[in-house]
Amino acid sequence: MQHEVMFAGFGGQGILSSGKILAHAAMEEGHQVVWIPSYGPEMRGGTAYCMVFISRKVINSPVVRNPLHLVAMNRPSLKKFAPLIKPKGIILINSSLIKIGSGRDDIEELRVPVNEIAKDLGDPKSANIVALAAFVARSNIVAFDNLLKSIEHEFINKNGALPLCMKAAEAGRKAGLP
Amino acid sequence: MGKVLMKGNEAIAEAAIRAGCLNYFAYPITPQSEVAEYMARKLPEKGGVFLQGESEIAVGYMVFGAAGCGERVMTTSSGPGISLMSEALSFIACAQLPAVFVNIMRTGPGLGGILPSQADYFQATKGGGHGDYRLIVLAPSSVQEAVEMVMMAFPLSEKYRNPVMILGDGLIGQMMEPVEFPENLIVKPTRKNKWAANGMDTRKSKKRNIVKSLILDPETMNTHNLLLKEKYDQIRKKEVRFETYNMTKPYKVLIVSYGTMARVCKTAVDLLKEEGIEVGLLRPKTLFPFPEKKIREAAAKAHCKMVLSIEMSMGQMVEDVERSVQGKCPVRWYGKCGGEIPPPKELMEMIKGLKL
Structure with missing residues (x-):
């Protein structure tokens, strides 16, 4: 089965790196993966999204109209993309910034105050890791340990950011568990 | 690595x-x-x-x-x-x-x-x-x-x-x-x-190597061409290179498509197969030289009713496809060119709607 996960939010929220970390973890697990960014003449604060395809089989089309899952980090992306999600998919809503629901009763809605959790840990920038970890804990799309390895791979050379990211991952896991 | x-x-x-x-x-x-x-x-x-x-x-x-x-x-x-x-x-x-x-x-x-x-x-x-x-x-x-x-x-x-x-x-x-x-x-x-x-010091010969593209003498220019x-x-x-996909089946439609577009076409071919419709795909890996002979042969099969050039342009490769098919089969173009890539389901519906 092919999984498509869409990460969407503002530029600067770490949308593209969340997707990249998930794609890396899935690749290390032996899956086929494709990571597609939205790219445009945008800057911090503009819209940003990316799509991660994960499959046991060769991924042909890198284009899909209806992804299976959505991680929505802001309200415009939830409104825009929630109607597209396939039935039985997961929609993770960043409830720190989004006060509305997905309006869908055929999907699994997961509300996590990722900004507040990240702020309590000491750095609001780790909100994307909280969201990613919560999504992985709920969906089991990759083994959680493999996600941690990919977070380490991504942040090990980034000026001491790793310990906080690991804490953010643990907090996200707790928030995401069913 | x-x-x-x-x-x-x-x-x-x-x-x-x-x-x-x-x-x-x-x-x-x-x-x-x-x-x-x-x-x-x-x-x-x-x-x-x-x-x-x-x-x-x-x-x-x-x-x-x-x-x-x-x-x-x-x-x-x-x-x-x-x-x-x-x-x-x-x-x-x-x-x-x-x-x-x-x-x-x-x-x-x-x-x-x-x-x-x-x-x-x-x-x-x-x-x-x-x-x-x-x-x-x-x-x-x-x-x-x-x-x-x-x-x-x-x-x-x-x-x-x-x-x-x-x-x-x-x-x-x-x-x-x-x-x-x-x-x-x-x-x-x-x-x-x-x-x-x-540099002359890189070789034994005394002959100068001259790199130029100005050739004024008509005979020399013609010889050069x-x-x-x-x-x-x-x-x-x-140097012709291509890939075939589902072309061993008795396809009614043959798609010619390259690059990203060809990947989307492959998924459309798979989806159509699930509904019992066989479609073949030929993906040129070299656009020059173009796989003319292979396309001509593939289009000449009795079961092939139409050749479709699917591209993210307003119909460019289709001219080479037409040239290759040489009238052996009807050729049509399908594409989009605003930056949006048509998803597999759109291609599937389009192909199902063809009057063969």
Whole structure:
């Protein structure tokens, strides 16, 4: 089965790196993966999204109209993309910034105050890791340990950011568990 | 080295370095700027030269200069930049020099947009510049294939002493996929002392090598064009590459599609198969030379009722498909060219709606 996960939010929220970390973890697990960014003449604060395809089989089309899952980090992306999600998919809503629901009763809605959790840990920038970890804990799309390895791979050379990211991952896991 | 997750643009840059290309000139343009970014960081470490030109016109002639000296050289750009380089491309082709050009296509015409497109097909295969010249045009459909084609492009361009263009679209440049770099990527440079202006001290002969593209004498010019034509005919004979998908089945429709678009078509072929409809797909990997013979044979099968050219352009490759099919079967075009790639279901519905 092919999984498509869409990460969407503002530029600067770490949308593209969340997707990249998930794609890396899935690749290390032996899956086929494709990571597609939205790219445009945008800057911090503009819209940003990316799509991660994960499959046991060769991924042909890198284009899909209806992804299976959505991680929505802001309200415009939830409104825009929630109607597209396939039935039985997961929609993770960043409830720190989004006060509305997905309006869908055929999907699994997961509300996590990722900004507040990240702020309590000491750095609001780790909100994307909280969201990613919560999504992985709920969906089991990759083994959680493999996600941690990919977070380490991504942040090990980034000026001491790793310990906080690991804490953010643990907090996200707790928030995401069913 | 195992698999690494890499952006198409970065993988193209890494492949070029591993293929022994130490000269790279470029001017930034979305959606391929990561190639230059990567080269700027990595080439100096390898003892190579990265130089950002003041324009793509300058870059084209920097490539001409380096190639004339017998150096392995590459540039990358997108449609509008390739337009500016096209004069130099014509000069390089006339002077019979090896060089690799990469076009990561964006929408056009004009400045257009920055989203994926395949609208530079004519520019690449029919000559964006003036005169009777051809480029060898390779069209990757994945990051892995982009790496392999860069690896292939340098020796091909040296074998024929002709520029090679890698024609990718914005998605190939921007997407990340796992890639594996072949171990032995560096290919030995061919003997270049016969033609390269690389200094008299590099050879025993006293003959000067002159690189030029001005040939005023009509007879010499005609002879030169005949020589080029013979080379292009050889390329047509020997370098055709393509992939077939579901073509062993009695397909009613044959799709011809390349690059990212061909990947979407493959999924559409799978979806149609689930509904009991057999569709074949032929994906040209070389756009020049074009797989004319294979398409003609595939279209001539009794079960084939229509040939569809599906492209992210307003109908460019379809002219080559028509030329190949030679009236043996109706040929139609389907495509979009605003930057949005038609998803598999849209193609499926379109094919189901065809009156065969």
